Amino acid sequence: MIRSLLPRLAGAVVTLLLAVTIAFLLARASGDPVRQMLGDMASQGQIEAVRADLGLDRPLVVQYFDYLGNIVRGDLGTSLRYHTSNWDLIASRLAASFQLAAAAIIIGVVAGVTLGTLAAMFEGKRVDRVAVSLALLGQSVPPFWLGIMLIVVVAVGLRWLPAGQAGSWSHLILPAITLSTLPMARIARMTRSSITEVLEEPYVASARARGFGTRRVMARHVARNAAIPVITLVGLQTGVLLSGAVTVEFVFAWPGLGTLTTQAVAFRDFTLIQALVVFGAVTFVLVNLVVDIVNSVVDPRIRGTL
């Protein structure tokens, strides 16, 4: 198992290296962040001074290896605005982001798998059409707009739940529901297609022919075989959620990484932005690695191919 995992691990490292290189090339080599930071009013002398201060006057190759070396050492640099390490800033927001992402993914998985399973069991019937429509709608609504509308109706209009910021559990409900719509929709569609495919397999028919009831066939034969693509997707969505909740956190003033990102943009804190991109990529690749391992546990056939 460990040995079969090594190539996968090496692949993840290469992917990560390429990803941070792309991030570096796009964010640093493509333009001058200092000009964006200081605005049009800055004199050439001021610009030169800040460039020298940040080490941006050195050759790009030197900057690149410096950047890579820092990442390898786990040093994400120092924030331009807060003058503390970017890693500390990210760590301070991690718990809030994790809480929101976990709540959203739980809602998304429960609702999505339920919808998808119902749709697959009643393929072509009204239940199926309703489930598929709901999933499509979930993929089409901009989450931040849904969040605003939920605030208007549920928090401001009905006064049922608080509108923003973290606090008690009730603060978590609206942002978690908002953030769960996209994963819910994708998981529902994937579950549906995965189960309908498995339902057509000959072993399902033979299990039925042997007189097993629907519940037993679904639980023993279908669920296990249909789970792999769904687990993979859940992993992907979790990675996206951890870093991609920017707009939803912004709407609900949720004190997580997303809000840290929008603040970093507002203050033109470009070292922090870069740290956040690197952190997002690392998280994503790590989550996918974990997903691969989980899949190989669920389905022994995969182990050989890892």
Next chain:
Amino acid sequence: MSAASTARTLPGRLYIYILSVVVVIAVIAPILPLPDPNLQDLRARFTPPVGFDGTWEHVLGTDHLGRDMLARLVAGTRLTLLIAATAVLVAGVVGATLGVLAGYRGGWLDLVIGRLVDAQLALPFILLAIAIIAVQGRSLGVLVGVLALVSWAHYGRLLRAETKSLRERPFIPRLRASGLPEWRIITRHVLPNVGGTILVIATLQVGTMILGESSLSFLGLGVVTPDVSWGAMLAEGRQYLADSWWVVAFPGLAITGLVLTVNLLGDAMRKAYDPRKRTYR
């Protein structure tokens, strides 16, 4: 099945009609009998829409500067569609070219492109977009470039796989044996076979691009005044939503409706091109 037969199946046709109407509105927006989308009338601020104590003068009401919501929505259609279409075109051409080349050629080219695709997909969209725009500044060109950049890998990944399996089919080695130049095999025989896939991804990506543009504009990183896009309208209207729900409700509905239509069309096309059950993904 061909694109023409997709158009003949009823659900797909309905969505094409709806989209055509939207495109026509976007094109003829300047000659429509609507007020200037940036014309301010402070005495008519926050006029509610018709049916909610509003008048027919402003059918969908007005915003915090008294600008006509309907006129702004129509004006926003132009930019929203233009940005999405350009981004899809750029990403589609680049992504499809790289994907087909990687799948057809194999070898080191495939290895490099395959890894690039993986790496690109590992970078979180919003964060990457923010990082680029923070350095480059805001402009329409940057916005389209950023959207295309986060989108090309989706074409690359699927077309690479599709071309690979196509290459295993017997007709490709035969064409090669008959002395047909490689570029001709690719343009005449590979591309038509993967064309359906390109079209389906492109359609679904239109929705993704519209959502991406609206997110970035909402965060103040995309379209800015005096330009109008639906996402930018949402960003401006957010502060006033306690007094006037319509300022945020209508642009959001417009985005949802358009993206939903595009996604429905994409699904209908996927069903037509892919007879297997995977269609619904």
